[in-house]
Each structure stands twice: as C-alpha cells, then as structure tokens.
Amino acid sequence: MRRKLVVGNWKMYGRLARNQALLQGVLDGVRELRAADYAVCVPYPYLSQAATMLAGSNVAWGAQNLSPQEEGAFTGAVAPGMLVDFGCSYVIIGHSERRGLFHESNEIAAAKFEAAQKAGMKPIFCVGETLAERESGITEQVVATQLDAVLVRFGAKALSNAVIAYEPVWAIGTGKTASPDQAQAVHAFIRQRVAAHDAAVAQGLCILYGGSVKASNAVELFGMPDIDGGLIGGASLVADDFVAICRAAQ
Numbered sequence: 558m559r560r561k562l563v564v565g566n567w568k569m570y571g572r573l574a575r576n577q578a579l580l581q582g583v584l585d586g587v588r589e590l591r592a593a594d595y596a597v598c599v600p601y602p603y604l605s606q607a608a609t610m611l612a613g614s615n616v617a618w619g620a621q622n623l624s625p626q627e628e629g630a631f632t633g634a635v636a637p638g639m640l641v642d643f644g645c646s647y648v649i650i651g652h653s654e655r656r657g658l659f660h661e662s663n664e665i666a667a668a669k670f671e672a673a674q675k676a677g678m679k680p681i682f683c684v685g686e687t688l689a690e691r692e693s694g695i696t697e698q699v700v701a702t703q704l705d706a707v708l709v710r711f712g713a714k715a716l717s718n719a720v721i722a723y724e725p726v727w728a729i730g731t732g733k734t735a736s737p738d739q740a741q742a743v744h745a746f747i748r749q750r751v752a753a754h755d756a757a758v759a760q761g762l763c764i765l766y767g768g769s770v771k772a773s774n775a776v777e778l779f780g781m782p783d784i785d786g787g788l789i790g791g792a793s794l795v796a797d798d799f800v801a802i803c804r805a806a807q
C-alpha cells in the first residue's frame with residue numbers, strides 16, 4: 558500500500574504576514590493526521606519562514622524550481638545546495654508553467670531532476686498534456702516523451718527517489734478537473750511505462766494528480782487505484798481548503 562502525499566504549490570503567491578497565518582492554519586489542521594505525508598513548495602524568499610515554522614512538524618517544505626548548476630555566474634538563479642541549506646525535502650521540476658512560460662525543454666527538466674537528486678532532494682517531476690494535445694489523441698505520447706526524459710535517461714531506479722505529478726495543462730487553474738477516470742487512465746499508463754523497466758519501482762512510485770483539486774473532488778480522485786495524492790495550486794493558499802484536501806488523503 559503506497560502512502561499518499563499532498564503537496565501545496567504556492568506558485569508566485571505569498572507575503573510574510575499572509576504566509577504566517579496560512580502555515581499556522583495548515584500546521585494546526587494536519588497536526589493530528591498520520592495517514593499521509595504533507596508538504597508545501599513556497600517561493601524562494603519564504604523558504605526560511607517555512608523552515609522556521611514547519612521544522613519538527615509533519616509538514617515538509619520545498620521549492621518550485623532550481624538551477625541545474627551547482628554554482629557559478631548565473632545571475633538570478635538558485636543552486637540545489639542553497640535549497641538544501643534551507644531544509645528543502647522536495648523541489649518541483651518541469652511544471653507546465655516553467656515549460657510553457659520559461660521555455661524549459663525536456664532536457665533542461667531532466668538536468669534539474671538529476672541536480673535535485675544529487676543534492677539530496679526529492680524531485681516532483683511534472684508531466685501533462687495541453688487541451689490541443691488531448692483533443693488530438695496524443696496524451697499518452699506527450700506524457701511518455703516527458704516521462705522518458707528521466708526514465709530512459711537515468712533509469713527506473715532514479716524514480717525510486719522521486720515523485721511524478723500528472724498535471725493536465727487544461728486542468729490547471731481553470732476549475733476544470735480531469736475526471737477521476739481520465740486521471741486514473743493516465744496514472745495507470747505512467748505506472749505501466751515505469752513497470753516495463755522495473756516492476757518494483759513502479760509499484761512503489763508515488764504519482765500525484767494536479768489540476769483544480771478541491772476539497773469537493775479530492776476524495777474521489779484520491780480514491781482511484783493509481784492516484785497517490787495531489788499537487789495543489791490555488792486551494793493550497795487557503796488553510797481550510799488545503800487541510801480538507803489533506804484529510805481526503807487517507
């Protein structure tokens with residue numbers, strides 16, 4: 558039985574005072590929960606705040622991006638070791654907003670995945686198709702190519718210390734959630750593809766669903782056999798909503 562995981566992706570939202578109330582609300586709400594793992598991925602400037610408030614709790618924290626280089630003249634970039642200094646357990650890699658808005662290729666995402674693991678963090682590697690791709694019937698092809706960027710390059714064993722997040726681009730921030738059956742079909746596809754390389758790794762692999770997850774749809778989504786939790790955007794910014802989603806992951 559795989560343990561479920563719920564991760565908040567704050568994206569570029571937050572201010573010190575607001576974060577304090579949000580983190581406190583999350584801490585209070587999940588304190589007694591033991592059945593799953595919980596984490597928040599916050600903007601870089603607030604890692605120290607997250608580390609201070611969440612240390613010793615059952616809520617881990619992480620970042621939303623990193624530089625694949627260890628250090629150097631890369632103005633504005635943040636190195637993996639810097640995230641480790643602030644206690645990050647997770648780092649989101651290859652989010653569709655990074656792929657789309659910041660032109661991150663599968664190669665760049667793969668380099669970041671490798672750098673995150675080398676530094677000792679667990680990458681949350683995002684895959685997912687656009688609406689046009691789904692409508693053209695190439696969802697599996699797109700997801701396979703994105704997945705293979707790490708699966709083929711680094712081997713299935715690399716996935717034993719990683720999380721995959723399936724986030725259909727058309728469901729992100731749109732209020733249009735993939736139906737549990739639609740999501741389950743892609744999750745099962747991902748697991749089978751990994752199983753073709755290594756059945757044990759596939760069996761243990763945590764595959765999150767992301768895209769308009771709310772308290773009202775989380776129970777049904779998380780009840781599907783290959784959905785191991787969620788990567789939560791908008792609803793992770795409201796403590797009660799995020800806590801309700803955490804409660805749905807049993």
Ligand SMILES: O=C(CO)COP(=O)(O)O
Binds near residue numbers: 652731788791
């Ligand atoms: O992109 C997402 C999480 O990474 C999903 O965002 P929403 O939950 O706001 O749709």
